[in-house]
Amino acid sequence: MKPLKLHVFTLFPEMFEGVLGSSILGKAEQKELVSYHIVNFREYAQNKHSQVDDYPYGGGGGMILKPEPLFHAVEDVLGFTPHKSQKKRPRIILLCPQGEPYTQAKAEELAQEDELLFICGHYEGYDERIRTHLVTDEISIGDYVLTGGELASMVIIDSVVRLREGALGNEQSAKTDSYSTGLLEYPQYTRPADFDGMKVPDVLLSGHHANIEEWRRKESLFRTWQRRRDLLESYSLSEQEKAWIAEFEKTQTSE
Known part of the structure; x- marks a missing residue:
């Protein structure tokens, strides 16, 4: 089984330092079972103020994440433009309250992949073109709203990495967990x-x-x-x- 490549697109990369370097997640990286690539997509903003959000067309409260920074960040990581290329893209997961409810079955499904990308939003929401032309999956970890997608992505990463062969000291542990x-x-x-x-x-x-x-x-x-x-x-x-x-x-x- 190839090492699992995990890419996380976030405005707050510092949130992941302790989590990904600790316990099973940290040991899995040390064993070269997984690699973590944290991308601050603010670096892909196209204006001098590094603005990644803007007011919604039609009015309304809050700010909406712009499409350009995320599209360009994902393109840079993959080496091709997902919405224009015929190449098969890896699973690009949008953390979203409107997404598919997360389950152990989904964790087991994602654990079979070689590469996963997670998009962590903030503010009021996403430009709809991110949903329709960039991502492959929308996932919600529960019927409640978080400040951003960072914590949700950590939950999914933890549940996926522990299912990878060699991540746990006792492989039987994952098989007898609740829901498995x-x-x-x-x-x-x-x-x-x-x-x-x-x-x-x-x-x-x-x-x-x-x-x-x-x-x-x-x-x-x-x-x-x-x-x-x-x-x-x-x-x-x-x-x-x-x-x-x-x-x-x-x-x-x-x-």
Whole structure:
């Protein structure tokens, strides 16, 4: 697998220094599994005041990001003009409240790419030509509005990089994370087995791997049923899992 190239177009490059250099993201770069390229697209502004925004046509509050700086910045990084060239462009992601809701499935999809570009906006919004002629994806990390796209891009980068082969010390970790299986993750425990009277479930101390696996499956299903039943709408339940849910419902009714 080729190293993943990540380009971030932002007006605030200093925001990324601590995040990309720390923890899994920093170690992944040290292992040459990923490279980060932070671009201040203000440097591509075409006037003496380095202006990247302007008032919207038709009036209205706030300022809108101009198309020229972003188009020129992306063109400089790619080495060709995306909206004029027949070359296949990499995924160019616009962080936007109007975008597709971000999910673990999308993270797994993006983790298969060799190169990703992230555009972080500020101010009131983007010139619509950025959406229609430059980007390939619009993504939202939730139904709320942030000051800019920087934090959202960090969230996506973190979720993608940790899925790359070699990024985690234990490759099994990513496979059992919440949402990776379609369900929330089961409860986890570590030493001591008895802390102030709060004990680890006996099955986890039994050494019986089949029983432990069954307990984890059931607990994962229960936690999902209890907290995020919407996830079960698209999850294919086995007969055993259907029986467990009937058990959960029976217990709830009797309480």
